[in-house]
Amino acid sequence: MPSGTLLGQALISGVLAGGMYGLLALGLSLSWGLLRLVNLSHFALAFLAAYLTYELGTTYHVAPWWAAAMVVPVMLMIGLAQHWLFDRFKVNELASLLITFSFAVILEVAIQLYWTADYRRFETHYSTMSIKVGAFYIPVLELALCMVAGVLAWGTWLWLRKTYVGKALRAAAEDADIAAAYGVDHKKLAYLLSGMGAAYAAIAGTFIALIATLAPAQIWAWLGVVFAVVIIGRLGNPLGALLAGMLIGASESIAMAIFAPAWAPVVSFSVLIAILLWDPEWL
Amino acid sequence: MNHRMGAWRRRHVLGGFVGLAALGAPAIVRAAPSGAPVRVGGTLSLTGFLAQTAIIHKIAAEIMVEDINSRNGFIGRPVEYIMLDDQSKPDVARSLYEKLITVDKVDLIMGPYATAPILAAMGVAQRYGKVMIQSSMGIPHLQTYDMAFPATPFGPEPDKTYPNVILDAMASLPTPPKSMVIVTSKFPSAQFMAKGMRLEAEKRGVKVPLYLEYEAGNRDFGAIAARVKEANADFLWVGSLGLESNQLLEALRKLDYTPKTSFHLYPAPGPLALSPDGNLVWCSTFLEPDEPFMSRPGMKKIAELYKERATKANLPYAIIDAQAAGMVAAWQILEAGVNGAKSLEDKQIAAWLKKNVVTTVYGPTKFDGLYNHGEPAQLIRQVQDKKWKVVWPKQFVAPGVKLIAT
Numbered sequence: 001m002p003s004g005t006l007l008g009q010a011l012i013s014g015v016l017a018g019g020m021y022g023l024l025a026l027g028l029s030l031s032w033g034l035l036r037l038v039n040l041s042h043f044a045l046a047f048l049a050a051y052l053t054y055e056l057g058t059t060y061h062v063a064p065w066w067a068a069a070m071v072v073p074v075m076l077m078i079g080l081a082q083h084w085l086f087d088r089f090k091v092n093e094l095a096s097l098l099i100t101f102s103f104a105v106i107l108e109v110a111i112q113l114y115w116t117a118d119y120r121r122f123e124t125h126y127s128t129m130s131i132k133v134g135a136f137y138i139p140v141l142e143l144a145l146c147m148v149a150g151v152l153a154w155g156t157w158l159w160l161r162k163t164y165v166g167k168a169l170r171a172a173a174e175d176a177d178i179a180a181a182y183g184v185d186h187k188k189l190a191y192l193l194s195g196m197g198a199a200y201a202a203i204a205g206t207f208i209a210l211i212a213t214l215a216p217a218q219i220w221a222w223l224g225v226v227f228a229v230v231i232i233g234r235l236g237n238p239l240g241a242l243l244a245g246m247l248i249g250a251s252e253s254i255a256m257a258i259f260a261p262a263w264a265p266v267v268s269f270s271v272l273i274a275i276l277l278w279d280p281e282w283l
Numbered sequence: 284m285n286h287r288m289g290a291w292r293r294r295h296v297l298g299g300f301v302g303l304a305a306l307g308a309p310a311i312v313r314a315a316p317s318g319a320p321v322r323v324g325g326t327l328s329l330t331g332f333l334a335q336t337a338i339i340h341k342i343a344a345e346i347m348v349e350d351i352n353s354r355n356g357f358i359g360r361p362v363e364y365i366m367l368d369d370q371s372k373p374d375v376a377r378s379l380y381e382k383l384i385t386v387d388k389v390d391l392i393m394g395p396y397a398t399a400p401i402l403a404a405m406g407v408a409q410r411y412g413k414v415m416i417q418s419s420m421g422i423p424h425l426q427t428y429d430m431a432f433p434a435t436p437f438g439p440e441p442d443k444t445y446p447n448v449i450l451d452a453m454a455s456l457p458t459p460p461k462s463m464v465i466v467t468s469k470f471p472s473a474q475f476m477a478k479g480m481r482l483e484a485e486k487r488g489v490k491v492p493l494y495l496e497y498e499a500g501n502r503d504f505g506a507i508a509a510r511v512k513e514a515n516a517d518f519l520w521v522g523s524l525g526l527e528s529n530q531l532l533e534a535l536r537k538l539d540y541t542p543k544t545s546f547h548l549y550p551a552p553g554p555l556a557l558s559p560d561g562n563l564v565w566c567s568t569f570l571e572p573d574e575p576f577m578s579r580p581g582m583k584k585i586a587e588l589y590k591e592r593a594t595k596a597n598l599p600y601a602i603i604d605a606q607a608a609g610m611v612a613a614w615q616i617l618e619a620g621v622n623g624a625k626s627l628e629d630k631q632i633a634a635w636l637k638k639n640v641v642t643t644v645y646g647p648t649k650f651d652g653l654y655n656h657g658e659p660a661q662l663i664r665q666v667q668d669k670k671w672k673v674v675w676p677k678q679f680v681a682p683g684v685k686l687i688a689t
Binding site: 002003005006009010012013014016017108109112115116117118119120121123127128129130132137139212213215216217218221222249252253254256257260261262264265 | 500501502509537560598599
C-alpha cells in the first residue's frame with residue numbers, strides 16, 4: 001500500500017497537471033458550447049504559441065511573460081481570421097470538426113517544416129523549482145499555471161454571467177433568432193469569442209513551452225483527455241472545464257501511484273463514462 | 284555543303300578530344316557509375332511520432348547514397364534512393380512497400396525506421412522475396428524472415444546480453460548497486476529490454492523493488508517520480524524514448540531527489556547530455572564519434588558530413604551517434620551485398636551476405652547467427668562534461684576516459 005506522502009504528492013502533482021487540461025479545455029469548451037464549433041485546431045494553435053515562445057526564449061532570450069504578451073495578440077488575430085472563414089462559408093458543427101482538423105494538420109506540417117520534427121525543450125532555471133510544504137513539494141511552474149487557469153476560468157465565468165455581452169452570448173447560444181430579436185448581434189459576439197479562444201490557446205501554449213516537450217506530433221497527445229474534460233465540465237462552462245481538468249488529472253495521478261502508470265490513459269475515459277452513466281443534473 | 288562538312292569535322296575533332304580526355308582522366312573519374320540507376324525504394328517516418336529520429340536516418344541515408352555514387356555505385360550503376368513518408372504508421376509503411384515493389388518496380392528495398400514499420404515492411408518483402416536490411420529493430424526474435432538482415436549489432440538476444448553488460452558495469456563500481464528501480468515506456472522495444480533487465484538483475488542478486496510501465500507519450504511524470512523517490516533504490520533503469528528521461532529526471536528534481544546512478548535506454552541524446560540533470564547518467568549506444576570508432580574506414584568523413592547536414596537541417600544535436608550509424612551501416616551492407624554478389628538478384632545478395640563478413644561503421648559484421656544476427660555490440664556511454672563518452676566495455680573506451688561513479 002502506498003504511503004500517505006506518496007498519495008499526497010501524487011494528488012498534488014495530478015491536480016496541478018489537471019490545471020493544464022483545464023486551461024487547454026477552456027477555449028475549446030467556449031467555442032463548442034457557445035458557438036457550436038468544435039475547434040480541433042485549438043491544440044495546434046496552442047502548440048504554435050508554444051513554439052513561438054520557445055523560439056523567442058531560446059533565440060532572442062525573451063522572457064516567457066513577454067513572449068506571451070507578443071504571442072497572445074497574434075493568436076487572437078488568427079482566431080478572428082479563422083472565424084471569418086467559418087462565417088464566410090457558413091460552417092456548421094460537424095463541418096467545423098473536419099475543417100479545423102485540416103487546419104491542425106496544416107499547422108503541424110508548417111511547424112515541422114520550420115522547427116523540424118526533433119524534440120525541443122525550453123530550459124529555464126525555474127523549470128524545476130519547487131516549494132516545500134511539510135513533506136510535500138509543489139512545483140512552481142505548475143502552480144503558476146493553475147493560478148493563471150483559475151483566474152481565466154473564474155474571470156470568464158463571471159463575464160459570461162454578470163456582463164451584458166456574456167449574457168447575450170449565452171442567449172445567442174440558446175436561441176440565436178430570439179436573441180437577435182432582442183438586439184443581440186450574434187455574429188460580432190462570435191468573433192469576440194473566437195478571438196478569446198485562440199488567445200487562451202496562446203496562454204496554454206506559453207505554459208506548454210515551459211513545462212512540456214515540444215514535438216509537432218505532440219499536438220495530438222492532449223486531444224482525447226481534453227475532450228473528456230470539456231464534456232465532463234459541461235460545454236461552455238469555464239469553471240466546469242477547470243474543475244473537470246483537475247478531477248481527471250488527480251484521478252490519473254492517483255491511479256499511477258496506487259496501480260500502474262500505464263493505467264493513466266484509461267482513467268480519463270473511465271471517469272467520463274462513469275459520469276455519463278450517472279447523468280448528474282449539472283452535466 | 285562545305286559549312287556542314289566543317290561542322291561535322293569540328294564535332295569529330297571535339298569528340299576525339301573528349302575521348303582522349305576520358306582516357307587520360309584519373310581512375311576515380313572513369314570508375315564513376317554509369318548507366319540506368321539502380322532504384323532502391325524505402326520509407327522513413329518523416330512525419331508522425333517517429334519523425335524526430337527518422338530525420339536522422341534520412342540524413343544518414345542521403346550521405347550514404349552520395350558516398351556510394353562517388354565510388355562505383357551498385358555494380359557500376361548509380362544508385363537512386365526513392366524515399367517515401369510512412370507517417371510513423373505501420374499500415375502506411377506496408378502499403379508503400381507494396382507500391383514500391385509492384386508499381387514503381389524498384390530494384391531493391393531498404394528497411395524503414397523503428398520496429399513497428401519494419402515488421403510491417405518485412406511482411407511485404409517476404410511476399411515478394413526481397414532482401415530487406417533494417418537498421419533499428421530492437422526485438423530481434425521478431426525478425427523471422429530469412430532474407431532480412433540487421434544493420435545494428437543488437438545480437439540475437441539483447442534482452443539477455445545487454446542487461447549483463449550493464450550489470451558488469453555496475454559491478455565494477457567502487458560500491459556496486461544492490462537494488463534497482465525499473466521504469467519503462469510500453470513502447471515495444473523498450474518494454475522488451477526492461478523485462479530482460481528485471482530478469483537478469485534478479486538472477487545476479489540485484490533486487491528490483493519497483494518495476495513500472497507507462498504509456499508511450501506519457502504527459503505527467505509527477506506520480507512516477509514520487510514512486511521512484513519512495514523506492515530510493517541504488518540504481519534507476521529507465522526504458523525511455525525521446526525526452527522522457529529529461530521529463531522524469533526533472534520531475535524527480537522537483538521532489539528534491541536525484542537518483543544515485545541512472546541508465547537511459549533510447550533517450551534523445553542531445554537534450555539529455557546538455558541537461559543539468561544529465562551529468563554522469565548512463566545510456567545505451569553502439570558507437571560514438573571517438574576512438575576506436577573514428578578509426579573505422581570512412582567514419583571520419585561520414586561524421587563530418589553528418590555534422591554539416593544535421594546542422595543545416597536545424598537539428599539541435601548534430602553529432603553522429605548510433606541512430607545515424609545504423610542507417611550508414613544498412614547502406615554499407617546493401618552495397619557490400621550487391622557488389623559482392625555482383626547481382627541485383629535478391630536471393631544471390633542474401634546468399635552472399637550469409638557467407639561473408641561485411642565491414643561497417645560498427646566493425647566486422649556477420650549474419651550467421653540466430654535471426655541472421657551476429658555478435659552483440661551494445662555498449663554503455665556516460666555524460667561527462669556534457670559530452671557522451673563510451674565507458675563500457677573497456678575495450679571500446681577511448682584513452683583517458685573511464686566510467687565515473689556517482
